[in-house]
Amino acid sequence: MSEDNLQRARAMFARFPTPPCAVTLGWRLLGADPEAGTVRIGFQGGSAFCNPAGFVQGGFLAAMLDDTMGPAVLVTSEGAIFAPTIDLHVSFLAPARPGAFTGEGKVVQLGKTIAFMEGALFDAEGRLVARATASARVVPTTRL
Numbered sequence: 001m002s003e004d005n006l007q008r009a010r011a012m013f014a015r016f017p018t019p020p021c022a023v024t025l026g027w028r029l030l031g032a033d034p035e036a037g038t039v040r041i042g043f044q045g046g047s048a049f050c051n052p053a054g055f056v057q058g059g060f061l062a063a064m065l066d067d068t069m070g071p072a073v074l075v076t077s078e079g080a081i082f083a084p085t086i087d088l089h090v091s092f093l094a095p096a097r098p099g100a101f102t103g104e105g106k107v108v109q110l111g112k113t114i115a116f117m118e119g120a121l122f123d124a125e126g127r128l129v130a131r132a133t134a135s136a137r138v139v140p141t142t143r144l
Contacts, residue, residue: 001031012079025064037076037107041068047098056096061121065132068103069117076107083115083136096129113138
């Protein structure tokens with residue numbers, strides 16, 4: 001993921017309003033490679049996201065993964081396609097302590113009507129805490 005790709009992707013994302021959910025999750029673009037169909041997204045999982053055991057609740061981890069994979073489609077299409085999720089499967093692999101997280105998203109296949117994606121979420125120590133696969137509808141951004 002080159003610095004040039006990152007700057008192009010940041011300019012592309014700037015064309016769209018930032019969703020409030022992304023603000024809540026501390027969403028920030030860390031890397032993008034349109035040719036490879038990949039993105040890296042940073043998140044901040046605060047103590048307000050924790051369950052009674054003190055770990056980040058799974059729904060927030062799923063939201064982070066969803067907000068990683070969809071942007072992979074937007075980056076791959078260079079801003080032409082929005083990808084509302086149709087179906088999301090998450091595997092929680094380790095307890096997630098509050099703090100910084102990094103999502104890595106990849107477009108597996110981009111068809112005319114459906115996109116298939118996968119994602120991985122890592123904690124601040126680089127430990128894989130959750131993985132996901134998803135499918136999404138292909139919607140031209142001109143229709144938003």
